[in-house]
Amino acid sequence: MKRIEIDPITRLEGHGKITIFLNEQGEVDNVYLQIPELRGFEKFVEGLPVEEIPRVVPRICGV
């Protein structure tokens, strides 16, 4: 099975990769979108003083 990787994909904010599998006839058999990035804001803002949250979460996305 032939495999085509588009890595990285660039028309998005963040990290992504697309893997395309082709069958014997060269037709698309299956396509996967993968998001390889995680930082974990959900965890490390826990317990932070509430007034500090607006100083941390803008760093989720700066685009």
Place this chain on the structure above:
Amino acid sequence: MKLKFGIYWGAACGGCDVAILDTHEKILEIADMADIFLWPLAMDFKYKKIRALEDNYLDASFFSGAIRNSENEEIARLLRRKSKVMVALGACAHIGGIPGLANMYTREDVLNRVYRESESTINEEGIIPREAWSEGEYELELPRFYNTVKTLDQIINVEYYIPGCPPVPLQIYSALTLVRDGMLPPKGSVIGAGDRALCEQCPRVKEEKKLTGIKRVHEVIPDPEKCLLEQGLICLGPVTRSGCGSRCIKSGVPCRGCYGPVDDVKDQGFAMLSALASSLDAKEQKDIDAIIDTIEDPLRTLHRFSLAASMLRRKKV
């Protein structure tokens, strides 16, 4: 001859890339000075093109973002091999930045919270991302999510650092002109920033620091003319490198240290702790303890951007 640049983001928000674009019309000068070979935020190049380059082909690469997973590390090492000069761009690559706060937890803590426990997630089977997955003939891989967030120079040799979250656009531009004009300072230098503490540039009036307690923002309406620290608000100005243009302080918001420590300070958070200790208006141990107890969340306040680069580095695992 035109230079050759690579620009990349690891565990980042893209704010450093946008800060490059925020040089506005100067972006045309940047385009004149260098051809870009990688810049996922703004242009469409693939990793395999970079892998195919000769070693040291690029004159300089600018890496923003922390090292959070094996892909960040792999691309950092790849760009190191392909670049004559490696520049850490922004607080995350420089000192770990906000993503470095995850070093208070383990890998499992983070993955469980995000994929299994978060209120907005439905994940009945409790699946978390796996490094390898297969179904029949389909095989996929994901990067390894590390236990510890690292700064760029904990992974590869870094020649220069452009600090800030985000760096001031004109500071990035001036750092790029140093590359263009062959005017780079000794290796290991911070470029595109000042060499003094932010306090020395702060327009607020400073008198004697006699702290009787640390206040939270809802407990005080700060005098707009006076030093924020003297008014009881923790401000990292005394230990933070200048160069930001005092953006936060001018807006009435105390510094959280995104420009990193001044020269010769190893640990920004501990330096601030030391500065606080010498500013307390108390002599007796119990009075000192009472003031210290008013510091809300000292770790994430004093090491807000620098935990990954600090002596603490991470929670013991």
